[in-house]
Amino acid sequence: MSLTQSSTPSDTSGTLDEALERLHSFGPEREGWLSNHAPMAVEALVRHGQAPGVHRWIDHYRGRLEDMPVPFAEVTPENWREALGDPRRIADWTRFFVRETEERPWRAVLAEWWPRLLPGIAAGATHPVIRVGHAVRTLLDTEENAPRVAELAHGLGYWAARHQPLPELSAQAPAADAAAALDAVARVPDQSGGIRARLGQLTAFPVWPDRAVTGPDAARERLEELVRAATHRYETHGHGEPTMLVHAATAPNAVLRTLPALPGGLWAPSLDAAWAASAAVTAAYAPERPREPVPDGVVPTAEELFARAAAHGDDHTIKFTDTALDVGDPRALAAALRSVEMNPPTL
Template sequence: MDATADTAAEISAEIAADTTGTLDEALQRLHASGPERLGRLTNHAPMAVEALAAHGHSGAVHRWLELYAPKLEEYPSAFESITGDDWREALGDPRRAADWIAYFGRELGERPWRDVLATWWPRLLPGMYGGSTHPVIRVGHAVRTLLTSEPGGATEPRVAELAHGLGYWAARHHPVTGIELLPHTHGGTAAAALDAVEPIPDRESGGFPARLGRVAGLPAWAAGVSDPDEAHRGLTELVRAATHRYATHGHGEETMLVHAATAPNAVLRALPALPRTLWAPSLHAAWTASAAVTSMYAPNAPVTYTAPGTFAPEEVFERALAHGDEHVIKFTDTALDVGDERALAAALRAIEISEPLT
């Protein structure tokens, strides 16, 4: 992305150099909690603490978790063991979250994590829209941690976090059907394609699943991409465009529109661990997710936004940490991946319009 190679190396170094074991301790602590609360809201803590560690704030992880703790629920009960023969029957059944996590725990105990990811990515990718895209985002954070653990080897809590992410994704697996690919004549860029997305009718009612069901057509941006390198460039461009767009459109729904950027960025983070043959399908699924979220929560009109000054990336992240909201932290993490001034301004906008964690 626009972030320099040095910045990416610094993130890798921060996670790998977490010699205090804070991230692993936090993940172990969180694995006693379920992936959701109230039957529909996502547990964001594993993603947020990974972002804190990635940006050198391991010392704040447990303090942040104390604030977030009231949002955690007990681990769900098991239903019935999932096997390699009957997994299709359990796909998309949120009651089976514990069963799925246990299944992936066994798989990852027997096979290298990259092999498990490569097997299951194409199975799960069509259903990345379930759980408001949070499952794939959790997997993206887990994969980043595992990649930065190499070549020394991943710790058990980091492998377990991938099992939790994949299990949550399988339990909330939700494909979309019936979306028409519309001719796109407004320019070939991702930014132009997002501008061309038509809002769904009745945007004031319904949660994510209901709104998703009202998405009837999306611009056919990147539909013809099949080359892996072009797919990587397309995903990079999409994440940049969606991040920039938040500054002027985030007020449509300050929390949900974050996912137009963080969901495709999770996919982008996973690409280095995936076979190149999966890169183009990943771009197509990520575009559908980003464009659908844009359609579902579009404001009536954009606003002009000017950042309240110029800030270094680390200063912006410190502001996000002080704010505390989990979506703000994760969106700022993505904005720092993009790394340019407009992306940092978008992160500042998220801080400005979002409710802080108290």
């Protein structure tokens, strides 16, 4: 079973480009580590027919935005290794990738840097890879232009500056499928701290897939399976932390969205990193017990559901509903309904 394709952007007014240009004067974080979700949310809003409300949404979100940090020291092809994972270099990394994507095709830049950044997929609570996934989806589905390529540069720059490898992990027993693997992920012992403290407690994950993945097509199919399983799981387990647990699905979906822009040889490593990211978020925030599924007959249509998410206004809810619509089946829509119900509205 493959994921359904989400709708292509219906906006012909230039709203997305205006929004991205407006947002590129701001940094990717606020208060030192909280992520700026606006570029990702507005991409999803435009894609699902909500372009008329985008600027109003940004106006409301404006209080969460901070200016781009001041430059610290230039990142170059010679010194990039020492700058990797240094959050003081956010502006420097962003400038580096803006230059790179102005001078070379964005696909070439992505193919070069994806394997360098992939081991740090947990960076910024997985927000950088999610931002890259939204940017690549737009570039693949629509006309390339300066604001859309610049958005990819901003996402890559954020990822490089926050690059964060997971701890060395041992292997637990293999799991037969993605759902079973997520069920077998052990909760971290101390769930009192933030995500960085929680990720530092990781020691082992179940082996999944339970056999070697050979070839790009198999990697894509397993990644689709993971996105589906993580989205479904939110319906019954999202209450563990309704905001943070959306990333167990949206992070691997960002990787899935990026695959078509990557050489086939990078697809299997991308699957491995996506599994690690989804499992890490699951371990960090999973509840002790599941809750009952959404009752039959109460889930609206996909279009109605995304309209509810847009009216709700919460950035994580918008992005998770966007991923649920990619999956497209009744359980995924029920999970999206849960995100609307559990996350506090902002509009």
